[in-house]
Amino acid sequence: MTTVSHPTIERARERVLERGLPADRVLLEELSRLPDGAVPDLLALADAVRERFCGNAIAVEVLYNAKKGGCSEDCNFCSQSARFATDVEAEPVSSVEGFLLAAREAHARGASEFCVVVAVRGPSTKLLERVCEAVRTIKAELPLTVAVSLGILREDQILALLEAGVDKVNHNLETSRRYFPSVCTTHSYDERWATLALVKKHGLDVCCGGIIGMGEEIEDRIDFLTSLQLLDPEEVPINFLNPRPGTPFGDRSLLEPIEALRFVAMARLALPRALVRFAGGREVTLQGLQDLGMRSGASGIVLGNYLTTSGRGDNDDFAMLDRLGFEVLA
Ligand code: SF4
Numbered sequence: 001m002t003t004v005s006h007p008t009i010e011r012a013r014e015r016v017l018e019r020g021l022p023a024d025r026v027l028l029e030e031l032s033r034l035p036d037g038a039v040p041d042l043l044a045l046a047d048a049v050r051e052r053f054c055g056n057a058i059a060v061e062v063l064y065n066a067k068k069g070g071c072s073e074d075c076n077f078c079s080q081s082a083r084f085a086t087d088v089e090a091e092p093v094s095s096v097e098g099f100l101l102a103a104r105e106a107h108a109r110g111a112s113e114f115c116v117v118v119a120v121r122g123p124s125t126k127l128l129e130r131v132c133e134a135v136r137t138i139k140a141e142l143p144l145t146v147a148v149s150l151g152i153l154r155e156d157q158i159l160a161l162l163e164a165g166v167d168k169v170n171h172n173l174e175t176s177r178r179y180f181p182s183v184c185t186t187h188s189y190d191e192r193w194a195t196l197a198l199v200k201k202h203g204l205d206v207c208c209g210g211i212i213g214m215g216e217e218i219e220d221r222i223d224f225l226t227s228l229q230l231l232d233p234e235e236v237p238i239n240f241l242n243p244r245p246g247t248p249f250g251d252r253s254l255l256e257p258i259e260a261l262r263f264v265a266m267a268r269l270a271l272p273r274a275l276v277r278f279a280g281g282r283e284v285t286l287q288g289l290q291d292l293g294m295r296s297g298a299s300g301i302v303l304g305n306y307l308t309t310s311g312r313g314d315n316d317d318f319a320m321l322d323r324l325g326f327e328v329l330a
Pocket residue numbers: 071072073074075078079080081118119120121151
């Protein structure tokens with residue numbers, strides 16, 4: 001017996017899956033209002049779109065927090081800000097040897113991507129030189145895609161990263177332009193956008209995503225997705241707020257699992273060919289629904305640990321990918 005999906009899902013199927021066009025704003029708004037009972041069909045459609053445009057291989061990434069805490073900025077979700085009393089103790093930047101050991105470990109864990117993250121507004125000359133030296137060392141030894149997340153960057157800094165062999169630069173917009181000032185006041189959405197535009201201009205891959213469940217409205221989530229469509233990043237990491245004690249967002253509730261899954265699926269339909277990566281907060285938000293999360297349009301995953309929170313073990317994640325019939329991108 002053939003069942004007919006909700007008319008909005010049928011429109012999305014025809015536009016995205018069959019014609020290869022991204023969901024536009026009107027369609028995204030309709031998808032955001034789908035009754036909960038239609039969400040399983042939405043997830044199945046997003047999974048089919050992922051398979052058609054991204055294939056069946058999942059990109060596995062490990063993050064490396066190369067300079068922890070002590071950040072001057074006030075992002076309200078972040079326990080690495082020096083402005084909030086959190087349990088994160090600031091540590092200096094790692095040595096080049098430290099970067100290399102972490103990259104070797106990431107490779108041994110089965111990751112194909114290694115992302116160096118530092119808790120700063122933007123890198124000092126000394127920090128940038130350290131990162132560039134570390135990237136050269138890693139690239140000389142290991143077949144890893146190397147990404148960096150260094151905050152706000154100038155053009156000369158981006159050129160230095162390019163020269164060092166960096167493959168991808170992460171800088172998250174985090175949310176909509178409208179909601180961003182409720183998340184951070186020490187720098188602006190436009191400053192983030194300017195860095196991303198420069199990264200794109202120089203041909204480095206752009207990794208840009210955000211955090212869902214910070215108190216934003218549904219409209220903000222749609223604005224965020226339409227901004228990402230304009231930017232057209234190679235990768236979109238999707239995090240769900242894991243409220244950190246001591247931060248201004250520390251008492252926020254976790255996102256409802258169905259809304260988390262709905263957003264992953266909407267991101268896939270908005271950006272059919274991007275690497276949509278299932279990132280931080282997935283365990284606490286989805287709990288036993290991790291498998292469904294990976295069947296909602298994601299084409300990549302970050303292994304725990306994240307920057308300041310742990311995840312579940314690698315064995316659980318690789319067993320999940322195996323169980324779901326995914327390959328792991330080498
Ligand atoms: S998110 Fe980044 S820029 Fe913002 S406080 Fe945390 S480390 Fe600093």
